[in-house]
Amino acid sequence: MxxxxxxxxxxxxxxxxxxxxxxxxxxxxxxxxxxxxxxxxxxxxxxxxxxxxxxxxxxxxxxxxxPGALLGVFTFSLTRDGAGGGVGTGFHPAEPPHPAAAAARAVAGAADFSFGFLPAAADRDPSAADGAGAGASEGWLVRDYRDARFLLDRVAPGTERGTVFTELAVCDPLSRRYALLPLIPEDLADTVDGVLNVFGGRRACEPFLAPAEPCDADAEPPFTVFWTARCQRKVAAFAFSSRDGRWRALPSPDCFIWRRHRSPFSCPMHTVWNRRQYAHGRFYWVDCLTNRWLVLDTRTMELTLSIIPSPAGYWEEHVAIVEAPGGKVGVFAHDFHHPGGKANLHYHTIVQDTDSPRWQLEKTIPLPWPADYHRPFSVRGTANGCLILEVSEEKPAFMASYRVRDAELFKIDVKSFQLEKICQARCAGGAAGECCWPYFGVPPSLSLPTI
Structure with missing residues (x-):
């Protein structure tokens, strides 16, 4: 009682x-x-x-x-005529028994990954930059994804800037909000000449998103966009901040020459320098043959060139940089040849304790797929300490040209080093014609607009 x-x-x-x-x-x-x-x-x-x-x-x-949970993978491929939206383009949600499968299905149903809310080419109205668009996404190509935001570009309507100075839009497919960036001012554009094509030959510029910036609880999240172009003897680079709505120039490393010391048997230049990677506030472009690392520090807004000798046998398409614990730069890589048909994935960290930075092998992970010259797997994308592998019985992605293939997508991270299947996907395109980004996020009920 x-x-x-x-x-x-x-x-x-x-x-x-x-x-x-x-x-x-x-x-x-x-x-x-x-x-x-x-x-x-x-x-x-x-x-x-x-x-x-x-x-x-x-x-x-x-x-x-x-960053939220890994909800799936977004892929974007070009058609043969260079338009966007080729086979395999779109969001591939994680599938059961993946623990985030339910949240991934909710995101896939709520978001517009066709970007149909972006304005049509004839309707460029800067006053509508923060609202819902009123046109088709025709002509837009997806160039980058980071922190729930996408960056797209298209040839600027009504101008003669061609594929060098494209029109840029940052958008959030869940909220269907977007922001159109102002064109790069003429005084900055006039400093760029002798540009080399990248992105499969369809563009002569490489725009990309900086990591999300911290902001007050009641403030709109700011964003930064970088724009780079490879000129014959320099790197042209500009940065745009939504805080002040202005473009600024970044200095190029001295005496940077893109074409020097490349072997005729090595990867094409657009394949090498299209592989932009990110870790702990810095973007990296790695040339394993010449041991050159081009580094963009997002905190100091400086471009520098480092020499970091690569282990023998690595090509750029076999290498992926990830964020390692303790602020370290981690590198997943695999050999071109696999003796006996047994493939391994090697994990290194970049050691900076001497005047000459070096790769240090930390772990070797056996892969369960037999491999030879026609290995069934390829490195596709990285984010938040994890690597995405594509597995297909057909030709690997970097050899596949525009061949359509059925593939499985797997994740491996720097904490567990365990392979985890994400989903199955229909893919097309090669290293220069298709992009792949791990998509991190939360269910729509816990999402806020990022634009």
């Missing part, structure tokens, strides 16, 4: 935690993936964590360490 004001058998009655304390507890959960699990446990929790005010506060507090 209850006695006095006590509970049954004299125990203290259960007390509800005040809402403001619950709010603070949930706010300290380290990721929105953890928030999603909390929301599934209680209707009250779900109402709290899905409110825009709470999500803005959580994003401001956990910006750097909260």
């Amino acid at each position: 209850a006695g006095g004001d006590g509970g049954v058998n004299g125990e203290e009655p259960a007390r509800e935690i005040p809402d403001e304390i619950t709010d603070e507890i949930l706010l300290r959960l380290p990721s929105r993936s953890a928030l999603a699990r909390a929301a599934a446990a209680s209707g009250g929790f779900r109402a709290l964590v899905s409110s825009p005010g709470f999500l803005r506060r959580h994003r401001a507090l956990h910006h750097r360490e909260d």
Whole structure:
């Protein structure tokens, strides 16, 4: 029996935690993936964590360490005539038994990965840059993805700038919001000449997104876009910030010559220098044959050239840079030849403890697929410490040209080094004609517009 004001058998009655304390507890959960699990446990929790005010506060507090779960892979390929939207273009959601399969299906159903909300070529209206578009995505090519934002470009309508100075748009397919960037000013454009084609020969520029910047809980998230072009004797580079809406020039490394010291048997130049990689605030372009690393530091806005000797037997399409724990730069790589048909993936870190940086082998991971000259796997993309591998019984991606192939996509990361299947996908295109990005995020109910 209850006695006095006590509970049954004299125990203290259960007390509800005040809402403001619950709010603070949930706010300290380290990721929105953890928030999603909390929301599934209680209707009250779900109402709290899905409110825009709470999500803005959580994003401001956990910006750097909260990429969300790996929900799938986005691929983009060109058609034979150079248009976007080739076979395999789109979001490939994680499939059961992947733990994020349900959230991935929700994102696939809610987002517009066709980018049909972007304005049509004849409707460029800067005053509508922050609203929903009123035109088809015809003419737009997907150039980059990072932190739930996509960067697309197209040949600027009504200009003679061609494929060098393209029109750029940053967008969020979940909220269907976008921002059109102003064209690069003429005084900056006039400093660029002798440009070499990249991106499969369809473009002569390489625009890409910087990592998301921290912001106040009530502020619109800012973004930065980089634009680079390979000239004969320099790197032309500009940066745009949404904070002030202006382009600025970045200096090129001295005496940088793109064509020097390339073997006639090595990869084509557009294949080498299309492989932009990122880790801990820096972008990297790696030339294994000449041991050159072009480095763009997003914090200092400086381009530098480093010499880091590569282990023998590695080609650029076999190498992928990842963010390793402790601020280290990690490198996954595999050999071109696989003696006995047994393939291994090698994981290195870049050691900077001497005047001459070097690769240090940390781990060798046996791959379960037999391999020879026609190995069934290829390196496709990296983000947040993980590597995406494509596995196909047909020719590997870098040899496949525009051949359509059925493939499986796998993930391996620097924490577990375990292979995890993500999904099956229909793919087409080679290294220069198709792009592949791991897509990290959260269910739509826990998403905020990034534009």
